[in-house]
Amino acid sequence: MHVDTVFLRRLYVFFVMEIATRRVNALGVTARPTGTWVTQIARNLLIDLEERAGCFRFLIHDRDSKFTAAFDAVFAGNxxxxxxxxxxxxxxxxxxxxxxxxARAECTDRLLITGExxxxxxxxxxxxxxxxxxxxxSLDLRAPDDDPNIIPLPARQVLGGLLNDYHTTPLRLPHHRQRTPSSA
Incomplete structure (x- = not known):
């Protein structure tokens, strides 16, 4: 993806999305993306994912020339x-x-980005x-990192009110069904 700054400079963003969970990792921003830069970002991703890196069967990318054989080899080796x-x-x-x-509609189109x-x-x-x-x-109105046993509730603003963030609270049983510790 690319984003143009207020100074008319184009910046490129490298991100990865885990399709099953919709989790996004925004991994890098640069004005001059190269095959070497993208390959290093891929190595960094696998290091950050640690043991989860072996869980991914496929990586889908477009045909940009920056996705070199070295980039593909990083993932093939995994x-x-x-x-x-x-x-x-x-x-x-x-x-x-x-x-x-x-990301554009909710974030970058609403801000004047000044640089990398x-x-x-x-x-x-x-x-x-x-x-x-x-x-x-697609996740039944939950965020990718949400616990499915938690009910989301509104709580705070992000980026000065540009976005609304939701905190979660544990799912509670009705009062008459809650367990209480027995005393001896």
């Missing part, structure tokens, strides 16, 4: 099959395209909100 999308078919990576649209550090800070906050506080229809 046992992850790399699948480039067919030419001129954005729907084949629809989940990533939808996240880009959402600013965009990195904004996207880190937005990805945290997206993963922990934003309801997703």
């Amino acid at each position: 046992g992850t099959a790399v699948i480039p999308t067919p030419p001129q078919s954005p729907r084949s990576n629809a989940f990533a395209e939808r996240w880009i649209r959402t 550090r600013h965009l990195r800070t904004v996207l880190t906050a937005y990805a945290k909100h997206y993963n922990t506080g934003r309801a997703h229809r």
Whole structure:
């Protein structure tokens, strides 16, 4: 994805989405993406994921020339099959395209981004909100990191009120069904 700054400079964002959970990792921002940079970001991702890295069977990416054989080898060495999308078919990576649209509509189109550090800070906050506080229809109105036994409740604002974040509380049984410790 790319974002244009207030100074008319184009910045590129590298992100990864886990399709099953819809969890997004915004991994890097640069003005000059190269194959070497993207490959290093891939290595960093696998290090950050630790033992979870072996859980992924596929990585889908577009046919950009920055996704080099070295990039693909990072994932192949982890046992992850790399699948480039067919030419001129954005729907084949629809989940990533939808996240880009959402991130733009809810975040980057509403802010004047000044540079790489600013965009990195904004996207880190937005990805945290997206993963922990934003309801997703495909997840029964839960955030990717939510516990399914928790009821989400409104609580706080993110990015100065640009976004609403939701905290969770434990699911409680009706008062007459709650267990109480027995005394001896």
